[in-house]
Amino acid sequence: MRTITFAIDRFDGSRSWTQSFAFDHVPGMTVLACLIRIRETQDPSLNFTASCRSAICGACAVRVNGNAVLACDTMLDDLLEEWGQDTLRIAPLGNFTVISDLVVNWDEKIERLRLARPGLHARAEFSASGGCRQSPRDFQAIQKQWDCILCGACASECNKLADSRADFLEPFTFTHASRYARDSRSADSMLHVNGMLDNGLWKCVHCMECATKCPKHIQPVEDIASMRGMATAGGRTDGPGPRHAQAFRTDLENTGRLNEVKLVPRTEGLLSAATRRLPFTLRMFARGKLGVGEAIHLFFADNRPVEGIDGLRKIIRQRRRDH
Amino acid sequence: MLTYDILIVGSGGAGLRAAVAALKTPGLSVAVVTKTMPTRSATCMAEGGINGVLDFPGQKDSLDAHSFDTVKGSDYLGDQDAIDFFVEKASEAVRETDFWGTPYSRRDDGRVACRFMGGHQHARTNYSADKTGHILLHSNFDYALKSGVNFLVDHQLLGVAVEGSGDDAVCSGAVIRNVRTGEVVPVRARAVVLATGGYTRMFWARTSTPYIATGDGVGAALRVGVAFKDPEMVQFHPTGVANGGVLITEAARGEGGYLVNNTGQRFMSRYAPDKMELAPRDITARAIETEIREGRGYGEGLKAHVLLDLRHLGRDKIIERLPQIRHVGLLFENLDLVDEPIRIRPTAHYSMGGIDVVDHRTMATTLIGLFAAGECSCVSIHGANRLGGNSLADAMVTGKQAGLGCAAYAARAAMPGESALNRLADEWRDHFATATARKDGASPTELRDRLAEILWNDMGIFRTGERLAAAYAAVGDLQGEYATARVGNPSPVCNSAYTHFLEVGNMLSLARCSLLAAMHRTESRGAHTREDHPARDDANFLRHSLVTLKGGEYCLDYRPVTVTRFKPEERKY
Numbered sequence: 001m002r003t004i005t006f007a008i009d010r011f012d013g014s015r016s017w018t019q020s021f022a023f024d025h026v027p028g029m030t031v032l033a034c035l036i037r038i039r040e041t042q043d044p045s046l047n048f049t050a051s052c053r054s055a056i057c058g059a060c061a062v063r064v065n066g067n068a069v070l071a072c073d074t075m076l077d078d079l080l081e082e083w084g085q086d087t088l089r090i091a092p093l094g095n096f097t098v099i100s101d102l103v104v105n106w107d108e109k110i111e112r113l114r115l116a117r118p119g120l121h122a123r124a125e126f127s128a129s130g131g132c133r134q135s136p137r138d139f140q141a142i143q144k145q146w147d148c149i150l151c152g153a154c155a156s157e158c159n160k161l162a163d164s165r166a167d168f169l170e171p172f173t174f175t176h177a178s179r180y181a182r183d184s185r186s187a188d189s190m191l192h193v194n195g196m197l198d199n200g201l202w203k204c205v206h207c208m209e210c211a212t213k214c215p216k217h218i219q220p221v222e223d224i225a226s227m228r229g230m231a232t233a234g235g236r237t238d239g240p241g242p243r244h245a246q247a248f249r250t251d252l253e254n255t256g257r258l259n260e261v262k263l264v265p266r267t268e269g270l271l272s273a274a275t276r277r278l279p280f281t282l283r284m285f286a287r288g289k290l291g292v293g294e295a296i297h298l299f300f301a302d303n304r305p306v307e308g309i310d311g312l313r314k315i316i317r318q319r320r321r322d323h
Numbered sequence: 324m325l326t327y328d329i330l331i332v333g334s335g336g337a338g339l340r341a342a343v344a345a346l347k348t349p350g351l352s353v354a355v356v357t358k359t360m361p362t363r364s365a366t367c368m369a370e371g372g373i374n375g376v377l378d379f380p381g382q383k384d385s386l387d388a389h390s391f392d393t394v395k396g397s398d399y400l401g402d403q404d405a406i407d408f409f410v411e412k413a414s415e416a417v418r419e420t421d422f423w424g425t426p427y428s429r430r431d432d433g434r435v436a437c438r439f440m441g442g443h444q445h446a447r448t449n450y451s452a453d454k455t456g457h458i459l460l461h462s463n464f465d466y467a468l469k470s471g472v473n474f475l476v477d478h479q480l481l482g483v484a485v486e487g488s489g490d491d492a493v494c495s496g497a498v499i500r501n502v503r504t505g506e507v508v509p510v511r512a513r514a515v516v517l518a519t520g521g522y523t524r525m526f527w528a529r530t531s532t533p534y535i536a537t538g539d540g541v542g543a544a545l546r547v548g549v550a551f552k553d554p555e556m557v558q559f560h561p562t563g564v565a566n567g568g569v570l571i572t573e574a575a576r577g578e579g580g581y582l583v584n585n586t587g588q589r590f591m592s593r594y595a596p597d598k599m600e601l602a603p604r605d606i607t608a609r610a611i612e613t614e615i616r617e618g619r620g621y622g623e624g625l626k627a628h629v630l631l632d633l634r635h636l637g638r639d640k641i642i643e644r645l646p647q648i649r650h651v652g653l654l655f656e657n658l659d660l661v662d663e664p665i666r667i668r669p670t671a672h673y674s675m676g677g678i679d680v681v682d683h684r685t686m687a688t689t690l691i692g693l694f695a696a697g698e699c700s701c702v703s704i705h706g707a708n709r710l711g712g713n714s715l716a717d718a719m720v721t722g723k724q725a726g727l728g729c730a731a732y733a734a735r736a737a738m739p740g741e742s743a744l745n746r747l748a749d750e751w752r753d754h755f756a757t758a759t760a761r762k763d764g765a766s767p768t769e770l771r772d773r774l775a776e777i778l779w780n781d782m783g784i785f786r787t788g789e790r791l792a793a794a795y796a797a798v799g800d801l802q803g804e805y806a807t808a809r810v811g812n813p814s815p816v817c818n819s820a821y822t823h824f825l826e827v828g829n830m831l832s833l834a835r836c837s838l839l840a841a842m843h844r845t846e847s848r849g850a851h852t853r854e855d856h857p858a859r860d861d862a863n864f865l866r867h868s869l870v871t872l873k874g875g876e877y878c879l880d881y882r883p884v885t886v887t888r889f890k891p892e893e894r895k896y
Contacts, residue, residue: 049359051533051534053533053534056368059359100817107476110360118464119424128418129419133434135433149362150362176465180424183424
């Protein structure tokens with residue numbers, strides 16, 4: 001008989017340890033079914049949460065070998081094949097405070113979700129007694145974002161959150177803001193975007209982990225991008241984030257190549273570039289990463305336009321017209 | 324002592340809706356207690372839609388028609404005054420939630436899209452793809468966040484406290500347990516709303532409901548003398564996945580799916596020739612079980628099943644309209660509904676019975692200050708059988724009414740005393756210490772599984788007096804074993820074993836109530852099918868069963884059904 005081992009991260013409120021549970025392999029089991037079997041046949045003190053077992057309530061997300069998955073929506077056999085081993089490490093979600101074993105604390109996340117200003121502020125022509133009107137196309141435009149089940153998988157692997165929770169939010173919170181900001185029934189899209197601007201909208205590092213881990217195939221990273229676009233279109237172009245994006249577009253339109261010497265002053269301003277970044281620049285000169293002459297040329301002139309720049313400019317102008 | 328004006332227990336559709344409604348009265352403090360993160364409840368699993376007749380010119384549907392269908396669907400056990408009120412409010416609820424942000428699927432002209440569901444004369448089930456419950460729960464949660472609702476997450480209800488006695492008895496709050504720390508917390512409140520969901524988890528091995536639907540609120544109400552109304556009325560949904568009972572929504576049939584037996588025949592032609600697969604749930608569930616019993620199913624014993632075939636709908640329609648169902652097929656049966664039929668069998672799905680509510684406008688119970696809403700409550704709107712799409716409407720309507728009702732009460736009620744709360748909290752502290760100290764005794768999960776088997780065999784789709792009586796005694800024995808059962812974990816920190824221990828205790832007690840009422844209802848009505856009494860008996864049983872707990876004994880009483888416009892007639896489709 002083939003034996004499967006779950007090495008589970010345990011925590012009892014003060015003590016942490018890893019405990020291995022071995023069980024007979026039965027084909028067709030989900031990770032959640034395995035956890036339930038362990039709790040009911042081996043150790044009733046093992047703590048995890050589960051509710052619907054059909055991938056719609058979001059209660060049972062855990063980490064398997066460092067990757068967040070929805071336990072009820074993940075077949076053991078697929079994991080065994082993917083990892084090529086019969087021992088899997090099971091841990092609580094990352095970027096959450098752990099209560100015990102695989103149980104995490106949602107209080108802080110719920111409070112931070114309020115920053116998205118969830119809830120529709122409907123346009124003036126709609127009323128509680130008459131409801132709203134919306135075209136099928138406008139409904140479809142927000143349908144994906146509404147698939148979010150608040151399982152926390154996106155937050156677990158978010159590299160920006162791992163760096164600091166102080167100046168960024170859980171990716172699902174951006175998705176929540178986006179679904180109201182982009183709703184054709186909304187009176188004021190910027191109500192939802194502004195809260196995100198103040199809480200790290202421009203700080204996403206595009207690691208794509210949120211999009212990769214979402215069991216519902218939502219892409220919070222795209223929701224972040226679309227709200228950046230809305231913020232910029234709404235005139236919120238201040239700050240290094242928008243300037244950084246603008247610098248990229250300027251370079252693309254001018255030459256088709258990134259001018260990295262101008263990127264920093266354009267993003268942070270000349271003063272910050274000349275003072276805060278000076279030691280870094282000097283080190284680049286010293287290590288031969290950047291030639292002094294080349295830097296001067298790039299600063300006062302620019303790259304030569306790439307071949308086919310006219311086509312590129314046409315695309316950029318077209319995109320601008322579309323928005 | 325922790326004190327609120329209003330304490331709401333449960334954070335599903337009904338609880339969240341009640342909280343928002345209560346907050347419309349300025350100056351009241353409201354808290355929602357929930358044993359999980361707020362969005363894990365059964366509401367999110369509802370797929371098909373929310374009923375409500377939307378008013379627009381030229382349509383054939385009407386509030387009267389919705390009312391009649393609900394009364395007929397209930398097999399005349401629903402209270403008609405409450406149902407008239409309900410259908411009117413259901414219509415409002417759809418527009419109201421649309422206004423708050425619930426994203427409904429749309430028709431080309433921008434109106435909310437609706438579909439047919441079983442037992443309805445018209446298409447009035449408004450939907451958002453096949454995730455309507457999920458969408459409604461999350462838009463209610465969002466609206467609760469917007470309204471400033473406070474949550475006490477990871478807190479389990481232990482008991483409701485009653486201050487005073489006799490006619491002076493009032494609900495004074497609830498004792499809850501902080502699951503994270505183990506702390507037993509008395510919470511004083513002018514009003515308590517129980518919105519804890521159904522009790523169908525008593526059929527543990529064959530139910531579509533989430534693990535948390537263990538009837539905690541019904542159990543707590545029962546312990547303070549509030550009746551459990553129509554407990555024998557449990558709906559079996561016809562189409563549970565053969566492997567475990569997860570639901571294939573009725574929308575699969577609504578969109579045109581076929582039920583097929585082992586001869587390849589669409590057997591519903593024998594049971595409901597006009598409605599075919601769109602017959603109400605109780606009739607369809609009995610049809611499937613009859614096919615299995617008469618040898619026209621596949622497989623044997625608990626593995627027996629028939630097939631649900633969607634292939635003729637085509638890939639595009641399945642992907643567009645039924646994506647969640649397709650996903651369930653992949654997950655539990657490892658097949659794609661686009662290419663293959665799926666094995667299905669009835670599954671315990673919905674609790675028509677629940678906490679005895681005596682005022683459908685306020686959702687008040689017989690205990691002053693205690694209200695109930697959603698699946699844990701019984702008004703009765705659904706009577707002996709609920710129609711598809713009426714559960715989400717129930718959660719929204721009864722939730723809102725309970726919120727308004729408790730707020731109106733709390734605004735004029737005095738803040739109750741603390742003595743009963745303190746006593747109850749001490750009792751529960753002792754209970755934890757005693758129960759977790761036991762090193763031997765029965766395992767609660769074994770008791771739970773034995774309960775589920777007894778109920779499936781003896782209080783399932785077909786019932787007899789003899790088997791119900793034997794089951795009533797057998798579950799009594801399980802309760803005896805439970806009294807000395809072990810928890811298996813002495814730690815106060817996040818002791819989910821103790822959480823489940825209490826859930827099993829509630830389920831055993833509620834099962835006793837159900838069996839008692841089922842045993843004495845010597846007729847067949849709606850979901851309650853007595854093979855020894857196959858006919859409906861309006862002369863004796865046009866009345867609600869009321870089970871109460873008095874001095875450890877389960878007592879049965881009755882109350883007449885309210886009949887107004889629709890005289891009982893034979894229920895045929």
